[in-house]
Structures are given as C-alpha cells and as structure tokens.
Amino acid sequence: MILTLVETDAAGATEVSLEAVTFGRTLARRTGGPVHALVVGARPDGVADQLAGHGVGEVHHATGEAFSAYGGAVWAAAVQAAMAATGAEAVVAPGSPRGLEVMAHLAARLDVPMAANVVGLGTEDDGEALRVTRQVMGGAALEEMLLPLRPAVLTVAGHAVQAEQVPAVSVTLREFSPEVTEADLVTRVVSTEPAAPDLSGALTSAKVVVGAGRGAGGAEGFAGVAELAELLGGALGVSRVVTSMGWRPHHEQIGQTGSRISPDLYIACGISGAIQHWAGCASSKTILAVNTDEAAPMVTKATYAVIGDMHEVVPAINAEIRRRRG
C-alpha cells in the first residue's frame, strides 16, 4: 500500500499533492496494492471525494488539538502513526517546503533514507529496493538512487508529473488521533500572515513561455518578446538580472528563486542560461535559444538556437507569424 501525504488549502488538495497522488498510483502499479491519502489537521469539505477522483480508496484524517497548527515533527508523528496502522510500504509527499520537512522528520524517526524531489521510477528494481531518479543541485542535474522499500520515503518534485484524474473509486474516510509527545510540539507555526498575491500562475501553467534576460537591454526592451508571447498564446518570463534591475516584476522570474516552468516550448532570448536560471526551465520540452553568443550555456543546452541579436530576430519571427496568419 502506498500512503500519500496530502496538503490542503481552502479549495481542497493542492496541485502538487494531486501530482504526488498520481505518482503514488504509478508506484502502486509497481509494488501492488492500493493508494491511501493522509490529511493532517484542517480537512476542507469535499477533499475525500476529490481524492477519490484521483484513485484514492482511503483517506486517513489526523485530528486533534496537536494538529491545529502545522509543525514538521508533529505531522511526521501523524504520518508514522498512519503507516503503522496501515502497513504502508512507501510514503509519498509533494516536494513542497512542508512535504520536504515532514518527510525529513519521518525518515529520521524511522532511521531510513529519504529521496527528495523524485521525478521518475527506474526499471531495474530488485523487489527490495526502488530505483528512483531525482533532481539534485536545484534541478540542474538528475541522480539515480536506490531506495530501500518497506518503507520507502520520498517526495515528488513539483510539476515533474501531471496530476491525472481517474474514474472515481469509492472512498472511506478514517479519522484518528495519533499520540504525540511534547518534543513533537516544540516547533509549530504560531501565526500566519496573508502572502502577497501570487501572480505567477499564468507563467507556470503556460504551454509556451517567451523569456528575456539582460540581452533585452533595459525596461523598454521587452516589446518584441511580449508581442511574441501574445502571438503564441503564451506567457512572458525573465531572468533574475531583469527583476533585480527593476525592468520587470518578480512574479515573471524563472529559476531557482523564481518560478519553475515546464512548457512545451520555451523561447529564451538574451539569457545566458546560468545554473540558477536553468533550474527553473530544465523541464521545458523544447527550448529555442536566441543569443548573440554561440557558446552561451542556454545555446549549447537548447534544442534549437538562433545566433543573433534578439532585437532583430524576435521582430522577424513576429512578422513572419503575422504574415503566415494573414
């Protein structure tokens, strides 16, 4: 049985949690057995039915005062109790800050290794261990890891898999109140403040992203790339140099300290492809680099490249698109 830790917000299970559930189903096909989910603390209305639509047959809900506020150790105590009750042979969590923290606590409590930011399963398991591929170095490199099963503890990198619905299965909701110790409650969230509105949604979900970096030359240098993004029904993304200079807002930044994108097509114009930028765009399916420097990392890693000035190349692409569309 695969147990998936599910984070929720007011709307239900978070997107990255549903991705983890989808990954859990893939794992369950390998190991046999069903997929269960664990919700800790607040349980939004309808979340069990939502999870049933993603193939979850049982939802375990840890309730009680100890879970009224988030804490890494106390959530791990809930996961450990759910594992003990169900005999789960693997626990999967989203690669979110909370998912990573809780799984790290859990792995330490169980004295087992943990695989963070898994993106796929290998094919050569020996029945006792699971071969996983995971992102390391901020997503700039992939590592293969042999993870002992029973229990395997892992998180799934955000947007490495797509959340997939299935015909809804019947779902059982089981409430339980795990025992926790004082030590589990030492570090807990004591207050929260509303975050600034997240305007990066269009960028992270776009099928086409047109990116621009220092090569844009200044705040006035984005008209061409913005037009190209509009012509292709895509979103505009930028490098950190651009946001640091105040040329464009931070929610447009791609990279380690910006958004991670995985569009079908990423057109990177005047962007060198520094490792911190690459961390945010490496999972793009096709990359077209437009750069004056044929040795720029973005050019050498791209699927296609045009060597030239983006202020000449991009308007030419725009004109050709408009001409072909009549």
Ligand SMILES: Cc1cc2nc3c(=O)[nH]c(=O)nc-3n(C[C@H](O)[C@H](O)[C@H](O)COP(=O)(O)OP(=O)(O)OC[C@H]3O[C@@H](n4cnc5c(N)ncnc54)[C@H](O)[C@@H]3O)c2cc1C
């Ligand atoms: C802790 C940390 C976190 C970071 N996080 C991020 C992050 O999240 N995202 C991010 O992007 N960076 C991040 N950075 C910064 C990163 O290291 C690079 O400095 C940054 O990505 C470079 O931006 P750039 O490619 O636009 O600029 P540059 O590296 O200066 O490259 C400009 C490129 O444009 C080309 N060029 C110049 N003029 C033209 C033209 N007219 N036409 C075509 N090409 C042209 C040049 O050949 C060059 O390749 C981070 C750095 C650190 C230390």
